Amino acid sequence: MQVKECIVSAPGKAILHGEHAVVHGKVALAVSLNLRTYLWLKPSSTGKVGINLPNIDTFISWDLSELKQLLHDSCAKTKEVKQLDAELIKRLREFIGVTNGNLDTRTMATLSFLYMYLSLFGSGDLPSLTVTVWSELPTGAGLGSSAAFSVCLASALLSASGAIPTPLKDWDITARWSQEHMELINSWAFQGEMIIHGNPSGVDNAVGTWGGMLRFLSGKIIPLSRVPLLRILLTNTKVPRSTKFPSIMYPVLESVDAISCTCEKTLSDMTSEPITGEHYNVLEELIDINQHHLNVMGVGHTALDTLCSVTLARGLHSKLTGAGGGGCGITLLRPETDCLVIQNTIQDLQSFGFDCWETSIGGPGVQQHSPHSVKEEILEVLNLY
Structure with missing residues (x-):
């Protein structure tokens, strides 16, 4: 299976007001932060799948034949989001050598990527590709860096698998998906966040998907249309x-x-x-x-x-x-x-x-870019790999 090249980005998040009070049933306002995470998905003919994370000096690749062995009967290709596949996660943890519950940034990113890749491409022909992810966001600072990563993964892999169309036309420099498709992106990004954090609120990935400002109250997340x-x-x-x-x-x-x-x-x-x-x-x-x-x-x-x-x-x-x-x-x-x-x-x-x-x-959420719309220094980093 051959996939199309694409560049996507998603913003980080900040809490404008309501942190801590939100857990007591009060309103919190979360806003997109215009420091973004960028992902460049490239098809390859190497028979391998790779992930590059320049921010943490990480490059890992696997033979397609290795990854096919991890698939099991329930890994049928689907456009729908199901509950996390516990069997697949168990196999992946063993595959990448996770021996305890404490996962570092590199391991969490790898686990999330492989889970989405295998879940979305399923038991069909696994495509040979490489994703390079670079972020303007510091990690571990509470700014939604893992959610921006998950949103980028979800949007790029959903597009590559054909589950959602590519919104970027020849004359566009950036483009966004429809509401329906962003809901699917957000659902898969939430799965990535569950793999990384266990029990996330869903706020961070929602901000990364829709951007702007979100109102969070008693578990309900409402994007505000104009800010x-x-x-x-x-x-x-x-x-x-x-x-x-x-x-x-x-x-x-x-x-x-x-x-x-x-x-x-x-x-x-x-x-x-x-x-x-x-x-x-x-x-x-x-x-x-x-x-x-x-x-x-x-x-x-x-x-x-x-x-x-x-x-x-x-x-x-x-x-x-x-x-x-x-x-x-x-x-x-x-x-x-x-x-x-x-x-x-x-x-x-x-x-x-x-x-x-x-x-x-308050800027935009996840979007697809033409190479001409990405800042030169970011494009240079992404294109090194």
């Missing part, structure tokens, strides 16, 4: 995240819920009326109040306090995003924020040993 693209600084304190969460007072959770709902309304207003400084005043105030609440909850950290004080000294407002106890923070940038202010802020943060990126939130 503005907001500039931010993303800072990784490089302090390990902590999910410890002590008992807190109910009024704090109620306030966080109100913050999420007020933010959602403000962002909606920004898409239906002229954007003013008052909109940004509200967003900045919500950021400050939520960060205070998160400290009250006990999920702050001195590194995050440093981030907030450094950015506030330059008139910018920041909060943690995700688990807290370290990890990452986001800083809102107004459209008129001077480039010199941004550069000096980044330098100040880097002086504390933090990593910092100027990026945006």
Whole structure:
């Protein structure tokens, strides 16, 4: 079986408001982060299947004959998503030499890739191909890097297997799939997340699929149709995240819920009326109040306090995003924020040993690219393999 070459990408994610309160039945807002993971699928004639992960210096390939031996009767090619195939996962774990429950990044990525590849191509002719995956996202920072990987795998392999059509036309530079096809991508990406994380919420892969902003409440995920693209600084304190969460007072959770709902309304207003400084005043105030609440909850950290004080000294407002106890923070940038202010802020943060990126939130989810639409430095990395 011969497959077509394709390049896809999917965004990372950040929690704008509602982290921790969401597990108590309150609203959380998750947004796409315009740091993306890219995957280039190439057909080959080597009789092998390979995966390249330049971010972690990994290249692995297998003979098709080896992989065919892993298939069993229930591995029939299907377009539908079934429950995870426990027998196939068991065979794959043995095949790649997993001896305990602790999987490193390389092993998790390999297991997820082989599971989707064998599940989607089933007992038919397995195609010889190579996928190269490179990400702008740091791993293990709570920014949805594994979900972006799973969404890229799902979209590329579904397209290659013929389960969904290729949306990119000859005259396009980027293209997105229909709602129906994105639902299928999201379902398979969730399977990848289950392999990697065991019991994921589904938020990360949904953000990677649809992009923009999602409202998450009591297990229900609702993509919001219109949100503005907001500039931010993303800072990784490089302090390990902590999910410890002590008992807190109910009024704090109620306030966080109100913050999420007020933010959602403000962002909606920004898409239906002229954007003013008052909109940004509200967003900045919500950021400050939520960060205070998160400290009250006990999920702050001195590194995050440093981030907030450094950015506030330059008139910018920041909060943690995700688990807290370290990890990452986001800083809102107004459209008129001077480039010199941004550069000096980044330098100040880097002086504390933090990593910092100027990026945006609210951008598109998974999409297919023509080679001309991919940044030259990314294309160069992908094309090395």
